[in-house]
Amino acid sequence: MEREVWCEGCGVELQTEDPKRPGYVPPAALERENAICRRCFRIRHYNEVAKVEHDPDEYLSMLREIGDREALVVQVVDLFDFAGSWIPGIQRHIGGNPILILGNKLDLFPKSAKVGRLKEWVYRTAKELGVKPADVVLTSAVKGHRMDEVAEAIERCRRGRDVYVVGTANAGKSTLINRLLKEFGGGEEMITTSPYPGTTLDTIHIPLEDGREIIDMPGIVRKDRISEWVEPDELADVTPKDEIKPKVYQLNDGQTLFFGGLVRMDHVEGERQPFVCYMANSLYIHRTKLEKAEEIWQKHRGELLSPPKDPSSLPPLTRHSFHLKGKQKEDLVISGLGWIAAGKERSRVDLWVPEGITVEIRPSIL
Ligand code: GDP
Missing domain, CATH: 3.40.50.300 (P-loop containing nucleotide triphosphate hydrolases)
Structure with missing residues (x-):
């Protein structure tokens, strides 16, 4: 840029080289009178605030x-x-x-x-x-x-x-x-x-x-939630956009749910009870027997069980065991994915989630 020009909006020196730096203005816009930087332009015209x-x-x-x-x-x-x-x-x-x-x-x-x-x-x-x-x-x-x-x-x-x-x-x-x-x-x-x-x-x-x-x-940015690990084109399956329609599964012990190819939940021990899943409506949930779970996971992850289409994009799964006390309904929460509300039966549940992703148990919120 030959001459120094300042943004009429915020006073920053205008530049045409780096869109990520303050004061960026597309070259054509610089020719105008009262030039303003792109950030001011967006705020003035679209009420849009940039995110960094x-x-x-x-x-x-x-x-x-x-x-x-x-x-x-x-x-x-x-x-x-x-x-x-x-x-x-x-x-x-x-x-x-x-x-x-x-x-x-x-x-x-x-x-x-x-x-x-x-x-x-x-x-x-x-x-x-x-x-x-x-x-x-x-x-x-x-x-x-x-x-x-x-x-x-x-x-x-x-x-x-x-x-x-x-x-x-x-x-x-x-x-x-x-x-x-x-x-x-x-x-x-x-x-x-x-x-x-x-x-x-x-x-x-x-x-x-x-x-x-x-x-x-x-x-x-918090990297301990699943949504941060999913590729942008698959994010829509993980991030809810509309009102959640909870999906209810009555599970005996020895049954497993897969949430896409992201998370696996085993009902290891305990009475039959409902598990209500609060997640993006478009996320595919697959029910199977615990004894077949590993085989299905190995065979179908990345295809039937997706996202992710590319399983290597996520860290390997680690197991978190939870003992449901049976006194009140409890939520098993997976950061960046949603939660599963268990019924009121005593049970042991194993959640398998990518390493580093936060999981927790809390009294049911709904
Ligand atoms: P920021 O990173 O905190 O500034 O978040 P954004 O404002 O960019 O929003 C992140 C995502 O959440 C976008 O896809 C938004 O459309 C979505 N979002 C923001 N507010 C709401 C809301 O009230 N309801 C829903 N369903 N989505 C929202």
């Missing part, structure tokens, strides 16, 4: 910077993948600042799900993870559900402070911010000025009318 991911160490040091300020932290979590979308140790990193939790993707839950009960579960789980939330709002960014409640909670909890929005990649943070911008960006509401991005690659600053700002942090 980060390596964990850098991400944590960014979080620690929040700890040096007085701010409200808004943590966006994916209700469908709560454990997998939680930022580990968040309270420790951000100091004494309050956290407002936005539980996103409520639209994936069956209509019969009780919002009050889900909210209580979010509170309880957050507490177990070391956070006493300033408030919890359940929402669906894609559908625009309860956006008034979200905006009201942010305004109430921030008490004149800046707002940092954090979340793991895919929790729906960008969708949520874009939705807020669309609904409140132009009017007299919470966000009054058109949003201009900051000049760093990491964060986007959206001014608020009292001189404070909303700071949109990049998402952090």
Whole structure:
């Protein structure tokens, strides 16, 4: 580039070489008067906020910077993948600042799900993870559900402070911010000025009318959930898009379920009972006898049992044994895939998941 030109939107120096660096503008757009960088262009014209991911160490040091300020932290979590979308140790990193939790993707839950009960579960789980939330709002960014409640909670909890929005990649943070911008960006509401991005690659600053700002942090990637390992063209079979239609299997002991070629569940011992699977509707589930499971796995993985089409793209399976106590219904949760709600019988269940993927057991949430 021969001359130095600055973005009219955010003041960053414009450049035409590297789309990943701040200030990028396509060469043709640079010829225009009042040129703006691509990021400003997208925000102005599409209300679209760019997403940048980060390596964990850098991400944590960014979080620690929040700890040096007085701010409200808004943590966006994916209700469908709560454990997998939680930022580990968040309270420790951000100091004494309050956290407002936005539980996103409520639209994936069956209509019969009780919002009050889900909210209580979010509170309880957050507490177990070391956070006493300033408030919890359940929402669906894609559908625009309860956006008034979200905006009201942010305004109430921030008490004149800046707002940092954090979340793991895919929790729906960008969708949520874009939705807020669309609904409140132009009017007299919470966000009054058109949003201009900051000049760093990491964060986007959206001014608020009292001189404070909303700071949109990049998402952090967690590799301990299955969805991160699936090839992009197979992700649709793993990531639910619409309301989940739970699939019920009555299993005797000695029976096995395969979830595509990703996970295997053996009902090893115990009474016949229902196993209700909450996963993407399009995920193929195959029932067989435990004694034949290994053979079927070896023979059909990558074909009948897929995704993945290429089994070598995932780490080898490891076994996690669970003893269901039979006192209450319990969920066996596989990060990035969903969960299986077992009935109320005492049982031993083995879950075979790719090494490094988080699994856990919790009292049933539905
Ligand atoms: P980010 O990485 O946290 O910024 O997440 P994105 O906003 O890019 O969203 C990740 C994926 O989740 C996209 O496929 C979105 O369409 C989807 N998504 C976001 N919000 C919702 C929601 O409320 N419901 C559902 N079903 N999907 C959502």
